Amino acid sequence: MAVLQYAESMQRITDMERVAAILAPLGVGVREIPVMAAGAAALLAQAQLDADAQAALLAALDDVFQRLQREKGYQERDLVVLYPGHPQLPELDARFRRIHTHEDEEVRYIVDGEGVFGFVLEDGAQVELTVQAGDYIHIPADVEHWFRLNDAQRIKAVRYFSARGGWTPHYTNRALQHFPGS
Ligand SMILES: [Fe+2]
Known part of the structure; x- marks a missing residue:
C-alpha cells in the first residue's frame, strides 16, 4: 500500500485514487499489483538473494512481466535487492x-520491503511516496524525482526496461525539503 506525505507535514494520504490523482499531472502512474509469486514466498522472505535465487524469483513473477510487455512493450527486466549491510548501499x-531526472522512464514493481520516491508537484510542493510490496510505479523520462530507502533498508524491486541505458542521474540541484522520518 502506497503512502503519500507532503514535506513539512504529518498528513499521510493512503487512498490510492487520491495518491494517483495527485501524481497524475506529472505523468507518474502508481497502482497496485498483488504479489502472487507462486512458490516464491521463501525467496521473498530472504533479505539477500544470489544470482540463481534472483532468476528464480523473476521467473515466479513472469505473469506480471508478460502483462506489462503486452501493455507497455517492455523488453527486459531485472531485480534490485537491497538489504542492511549491502556493500553499495551508501553509494x-x-x-x-x-x-x-533520467533520459529513460523509471519503472518499478515492489515485491518485498519498502522504498521512498519523492516528487516535485507543479506548484513546487514536494511529496514523498512510500512504496511497499504490491506497488507498481512508472516515472516518465525527465520528471524530477528522488529515491531513498527508509529505516528498514530493505527492498526487492523489479525494474522494467524498454531499452537499456538512460540511467545516469541528471541532478537538477533543487533543494530537498524536510520530510518527517527522512
Ligand atoms: Fe531515478
Whole structure:
C-alpha cells in the first residue's frame, strides 16, 4: 500500500485514487499489483538473494512481466535487492537521494520491503511516496524525482526496461525539503 506525505507535514494520504490523482499531472502512474509469486514466498522472505535465487524469483513473477510487455512493450527486466549491510548501499543512497531526472522512464514493481520516491508537484510542493510490496510505479523520462530507502533498508524491486541505458542521474540541484522520518 502506497503512502503519500507532503514535506513539512504529518498528513499521510493512503487512498490510492487520491495518491494517483495527485501524481497524475506529472505523468507518474502508481497502482497496485498483488504479489502472487507462486512458490516464491521463501525467496521473498530472504533479505539477500544470489544470482540463481534472483532468476528464480523473476521467473515466479513472469505473469506480471508478460502483462506489462503486452501493455507497455517492455523488453527486459531485472531485480534490485537491497538489504542492511549491502556493500553499495551508501553509494546508491548518495546517488539517488538527490533530486534528479533520467533520459529513460523509471519503472518499478515492489515485491518485498519498502522504498521512498519523492516528487516535485507543479506548484513546487514536494511529496514523498512510500512504496511497499504490491506497488507498481512508472516515472516518465525527465520528471524530477528522488529515491531513498527508509529505516528498514530493505527492498526487492523489479525494474522494467524498454531499452537499456538512460540511467545516469541528471541532478537538477533543487533543494530537498524536510520530510518527517527522512
Ligand atoms: Fe531515478
